[in-house]
Amino acid sequence: MFMKNAGLLAVASLSLFGCGGSDMDLPDGDYAPAQAAEEIASIPQGLTRGDVDYRAWQWVNVGMLYCQVPNNQWDSFCGYTCSRTGAANTTQWNPYRSDCSGLVSWAWGVAAPGWNTNTIYNDTTQTQRVGYWDMQMGDAITTHNGTTGHTMIFHGWNADGSARVFQELKCGLRAQDVNIPFVKNADGSLRWVADGRTYWPVRKKVL
Template sequence: MYEHSSTHPAETTTPTDQTPARTTRRRAPFRRTVWRRVLPTVAAAGIGVTGFAGLAHGSDVGSATTGGQSTTATGLSHDGSARAGSVRPAAADFPTWGTRWVVHATADTGSPAVGMINKTAPGQDRITADYQVDTGRKVCEGSSCSTFMAHLTGPVSGFLSVVAVDVPQDRLPGVPVQGGGGQPQPQPGGSREEMLNRAATWLTANNGAQVPYSQAKVWKDSYRQDCSGYVSMALGLPTPGTNTVGLATDRGLTRPVSLGELKPGDLLIDASGDNNTRHVVIFEKWNNDAHTSYTAYEQRGDHGTDHRTLTYGLPGGDAEFKPYRPVKFGD
């Protein structure tokens, strides 16, 4: 892998890695395999399951894998504890599967985490839900997908993607649906705070660790695992994300600003050269009144997602980096 510097990751233009999706095995004595309907994968950041890989730096072309795993190969196996056609009352108890599923503050997988279920073992926790929200945005793992977020009353209060629940359908049977109505909800990343919250999710999305850098793979939410894929995810742009040149030149996405105008969520972009030199980072804050360094989020080679002090674009730093403001912020 070539890099612009020891801390400046390269971009790629041709992701090549595709591996089969994982099949979850149940250990019931009389196993009944149930296939959820296969839907397009548009998984959201922050939902963690053992076996997922990480997000990465931006490349020019996306891949059909999520976390290095294809989403078209297999379904999930379920035991007899959740059969099609079963009806449960509101505030019902449900089994779960997989590990390290994030519970969110709102019915949006881009919202901050408020807890986690199945921290150390698949299906360790059962959840109690009193209603569910149709978000209109699919979250997938393997060939299992759901547009619904369940409101949990236990063991953690918050919202959990129904894809984490061990039922053969994409919604909780017998639990009331509130809001959404199947209509798409506002895309996350519409404000500076939302963008930075989404950027931060990659620091721990890989089972508590940062999403690894890759020039060839996409993460479970279908964004490329490189710098511009990471920024595209944080901004809520369509998957698999635009490339670094697009982030700098598309005036429907960004506009140039001066260094003195930088605000949280703005970008510093080096769009020159080729995919071995281009890079983009997300500005969070100045570290001092003299503006000699700043804290930023980035997806970099040999490390993955990072949150650290940088000087790209500043006097004495890499002068090829220029400041840009996402136009969706409206200022």
């Protein structure tokens, strides 16, 4: 059983690397349009950090397929219909995109279909950037370059200095529980060497 307490969490992490030291799968990110103001204003509140962590882990647990659209819609980017079956097929999250920002949106309790990485990264009315030294369970680690980006939910730091995160990475893959060895920059940002981009820890102002 999954425990919300970080010290008791015991879910096996998946490796980011393939066999034989092959290159890491890099994020497809998201290309979703910006959300309307009325949708952003409808955010449910009252979640704890443990709730956020658990909600992100739920997608890992059910093997949620990466899709840039809600359930049963055609995903023109990935080239397949987003078809969720078994435990992944629920009325709770079927209205959400199941890409990287969809996972963060679901975990944070944002209204469906979810924010995109631009909102998560840049909308200072909803989120704020923090230094990696201030990161807490349930924060998002996010990058956005004006066109696309990537984001993930931070669970905690491992003994080796890597970050344990929950993420949706790319088309054809399912939600992951992974450890990423970020380089910690002096300004508080993080660099993911495998994809060459700088990420910022981002905190939702109201859970």
